[in-house]
Amino acid sequence: MAMKRIGVFICHCGRNIAGTVDVKKVAEEIGKREDVALATTYIFMCSEPGQKLIEESVKKYNLDGVVVANCSPTLHEKTMRNAAARGGLNPYRVEIANIREWAAWPHEDNPEAATRKAIRIINATIEKLKANASLEPIEVPVVRRALVIGGGVAGIQAALDLADAGIETILVEREPSIGGNMFRLSETFPTLDCPQCILTPKMNDVAQHPNIKLYTYSEVESVEGFMGNFKVKIRKKATYVDWDKCTGCGECLRVCPINVDSEFDLRMAKRKAIYIANEQAVPLKALIDENTCIRLQFEKKVKEGKIKPKKNVKICSKCADVCEPNAIHFQNNEEIVEEEVGSIIVATGFEVMPAEAFPELGGKYPDVLNSLQFERLLAPSGPTAGIPRRPSDGKVPESIAFVHCVGSRDPQSGVPYCSRICCMYTIKQAMLVKHALPSTAVYDFYIDIRSNGKGYEEFYHRAKEEYGVNFIRGKVSKIYKVGDKYRVQGVDTLTGRIVEVDVDMVILATAAKGSEGVKDLAKKLRIPYDEWGWLKETHLKLKPLETPVGGVFIAGAAQFVKDITDSVSQGSGAAAKAMALLSKPQLEKEPLLAKVDPEICAGCGRCKDQCAYGAISIDPVRHVAVVNEALCEGCGACSANCPTTAIQVVNFKKGQIIRAVDVLAEVF
């Protein structure tokens, strides 16, 4: 069974390997092995002639196994497998021995040791290879539908691209309207477009597209299944209004007596207990907030037995009384729906830290706001019609200070990273203040300006030169109230002096984090995230939209805070990835997966507890572990925990690994 005619192909990688490792000597030594039919070297094994050499050698020497000694398998394993396969060898009988990163590079100063090490690595790889089985890729069917979670601009773009490509797409948004944070903005840097003008058409396209099924005010409850075949449960939260009947006329809003802080306006304005998310909401539908509606609160207390209803008391139903189409029914219409999809795109966006998190910077005062709240005060459609006013007394500010990097680049009180968009939006906000209130003094405290985008640096210069914003380079240490003003105490690091300015309002550019609740969602999807709630990509440079879970992609600010340009690009990118997947009738999957030997398996279930992908179940009848090949990623966590070696990853069997380690561990 074991292989007897192995071909070993040693790559020079230009001077990368051959400059340190004596490749001729390596070929000579390896060629002495009985099980090796051919050991040869070539300058670039990954090049066309290099691949040809492998292909031809497989035929010529009738090779039954191949080791390519070159760079990391993440780079060229696939290329080499394909080359051997063209020669007629099963591709899973090809192994890579990484002698570049493991031998040549770390031992540049000691070529002799590097050469010895390279020989050893190749010998170990041959030992592993010898017990490799021939395998065929696994085929799984595909459901040609997609799910997009999060209806911000990234999710909207992804859904539209998929739908335009003819793929039925489900868009789930937890707020009553789609639009995300972009819809809260006043104008957008660097072009000063109004988001209402550029985003509303896209939002309406989503609502009207025949291939898009929109669930707003809904959340993903559970996700099961695997790439190509996900089963998703979606919870449609209770609205107490029949959305098929509601015309969005807004009559009910006018009569409702209850006022509460508006979520959309981030406490900068009030809404009623029955409300429409905002004036241009998509869908334009009313819903009742069960926590503040008089009637629903009353009914709840009656149900809990806290109060006994007297006869003939009239409980508020003002909204229902004026509702022409009789849409308001006060019935809890929460519902779970199930959808099947082949691919999922997560575009759940970001949030900014609340000003209250920074008491030393005055976050406890009413006129010290975070940046997103201030966007509402600058928005022409916002509560102050675009003329900023102090929340405490409605006064138009004569002076405003902006503070960059609040909580950003500050591991002690916030996050270690740069939040990336704040420099630009702060410059924009400063400019818009000057535009609305030319005589208002504007102070902008920054550490350094990070304006690294197309047209961004020019935008910054406009703020300085055309608008006369005072940019002060230095950190703010404290903000406190003195009389009616807020004293901003900082340092000007260019002059080396302490600066103090008294202003009417302060805007804190607070750090961005992943959306609230995203970690729970990520757990349901089994995709990784970091401590700050950013979803983790498979490879930061080369696979920024992929996740380790096949078929699940990420896009927009959910991956890390980014501007609109980048969010939209990622939305389209993720859609393209999903399309590529869904365009195939069947999916091929690497067969390097866990396999159970039912003869040995005791059915203890330890492997099941270890599997991060939920791929293992215990057969209740035979009492043995069973692997769902479509779910298994071949990580090997199960096998490491199996007390009997019953579960093992194909071509990574215990015996193979131990033989390889034995060779590696031999004393020089």
Add this chain to the structure above:
Amino acid sequence: MGKKIMFYPGCTLKGVAKNLEDSTIESARILGYDFVELPNWTCCGAVYGLAQDSVKFTIANVRNLIKAQQYGKEIGDNRLVAVCSMCYNNLRRAHIDVMKNRDKLHTLNIFMDEEPDYEGNINVLHYLQFLKDDVGFDNIAKKVKTPLKGLKVAPYYGCLLLRPDEVAIDDREDPHIMENLLKTLGAEVVDYPLKNECCGSYHTVDKREYVAERTYKLVSIAKEVGADVIATSCPLCFFNLDRRQEIAKQKHGDFEHMPIVYFTQLMAIAFGLKSEDVLHFDRHYISPREVLAPWL
């Protein structure tokens, strides 16, 4: 006799800050604790705490900790209380430093071969922490005889109780521990935004004018937010805020004096300890006697 607790006074309390020492020891006595001076204590290192060669700085404090270890075994208690912010800061930092860097501890133990090794179990506490966690503010409330009702106090922490983070006795940007104690004593605490600002520290030696500017600002804002007195726990803050008012007044015609007190003096007054033997108001440049008269 109350329960014996090791007390580290430090040099300043033995000199100019008699008012801090006596009000601390006497207030503790009322609460049922006998603060016994750590036998043969040495310097805490003071500014050398900021020195580059931290092994050298750590020696003095580890020696103090070893003494506490020996005496602590005798009295059966491992707590070492300091009230001077600088002493607390240095002792606690030294303890953390050698606990984190065992190599350094080993070097020090070898160097001090005349002493036993430091075993690392001394619990260095600031008096405020001791009051909050070990005594409990509710027990303190029971001992209040003269509630400081109507007295408006600005609590001032300076830097040494709050920085670096690992020795901070409370939130470094928005501390409340002193405020909560003062409220327990019946005082009205003003929201003092400069409670953790720099007092100018040792610049008081060579740049008096500079420190006087800080004092001008710290006192004026305290006045602006309605305080009658500023309370502190640090002899250096006390000195700068109190003594430098002289220059502040010379430079700024609009400046109004304000008395500076140790929080322990306010505690003593609330406990009914009002004699000059405990309070030592003669040690103050701006005497608090007039402002505190209603409670004396």
